[in-house]
Amino acid sequence: MATDCEQTRSLMLELLYGELSATARAEVQAHVSGCPGCQTELAALESTRSLARQTLAADAPPARAHAAIMRAAAAAVPVLRTPAPARLSLWSRLKGKWTLPTLATVGAVAVFLLASRIFLEPEKTYERGRQGLAPPAEAPATAPAALAPAQASQPAAQAGARAKHEALEPAVESNAHLAAPARAHRHPVAATASSGKGGLAAPRRSMDDLLDDEVRSAPAARAFSPPPAPADKPERKPAKKGFVDPFGGLGAAESERDRAGGAPAAKAEAPPAPVMASPPPAAAPAPARSAPASRHETLAARADRLFAEQRWVEAAAAYRDLLRSDPGNPAAAQWRQRLDTCRSAGSIEAK
């Protein structure tokens, strides 16, 4: 019995910290349960341990340091992004190159070319307008890429609504040769719009889902507390959707604008364009779709998402709203920290 106690005491530390093999643990526990002396010993160590842990766990890291670290982390992001452009989606790369001025220029050139053709060769245009489907003999298949879309836009314009529908359908019989240039012009845009949704937004969303759970749970959940319970997931879903839509809407709107620029005449001749794109980008405030009770939840989810997307100005506004409307929320401290981060990150980006 004495050796057993000695052995047990020597393994008590490992027992206490769960570092014994299953068999060794069973042996030690078997002894302890029948030995009041070892029981007292173990209980004393356990209660010492829990006293110390309680005290240590109450020690929260300073918010100021947290904010400073997050500021630095946010400030480093532009630096991080530049060396790895390969990671960016097609959409964001195009967005970078084809900035709005460029799109506007393309549109203006297209209008000019179209107008000049209409005015310089009115009969021809009129003729073709009547025939509607006449192949554009003077549009060479080998035309420079930059010109092709603009030239193509003319027949496309005359084809009117038809061509518009084609954009969504496989090439149609006799129109195929006519519509082809238009499609060639259009599809990259459509593709970028969709890759904007799928390529950029979608993967980020999935990562953000992961992050949300992480960030949402109390900081340092790892130490001392059980893993976060994903209790609020169902409520957040609609908010997420509501948030992502505007982005998709933006992509769609961009392609709309491009289409309008490429084929302005279509506006005049074609019937009102069918609403193909999702709702306008609308700097929409919170899509309060869920029940009023979970409104804050939704707003918070939206703010978190904006934050994750690094849309600093919008995220800052969202957190400000949250803090104003619900200053007593347990998450308020985190909102304040993030607001701070947004502000500094926003001002850095603005420079």
Next chain:
Amino acid sequence: MDRHPSDEQLLAAYRAGQVAAFEALLGRYEKPIWIYLRRFVRRDEVAEDLLQEVFLRVVRDAQDAAAPAWKGQAKFSTWLYTIARNLCVDRARREALRKADSLDAGSGEIALHDRVPSPDRGADAVVAGRQAAARIDRAIAALPDDQREVFLMREVMELPFAEIAVLVGATEPTVKSRMRYALEKLRAALADLAGDGSAGAAQSGGTR
């Protein structure tokens, strides 16, 4: 998909530009590292500086895509704790040099336990609780450095003894014996606080 991304996944996401990933990492580690630093350097403002420094190194390392210090061969947490520990050790060394130079050592030292709980905060239980916490703080602070370090790594960072041994550059039996000493000292210092617990447990053990 994995609902609980690994540290390494988060770091990769941050390198790809997602600040939220970094925030998640910070959320995981700032508290244990803070507690460790604070009990190691014993001065809040120094601990705060070091806390920032630890994570700024992570940021800088992520920026330096060409030659990252963390190459992924070790666990991220191990790397992070190594940074924290090295900063502490460097700091302690410099502090020792400075103290040797000047005689007014300790004048700026504000130990954790010197902060008196404010008596105007209501119930006796709260005050008693604070006093108990202050005593526990004191007891931890009174541990020798090497024991306190092992104790904190085990309790706060929740590292297994084998990993602690690697971090502190000692053998596993050494680490365990430091831990045993630390627990024994705390137990002796907090005997009356823990007394209820152990007496109660002993009683219930006896009646069972």
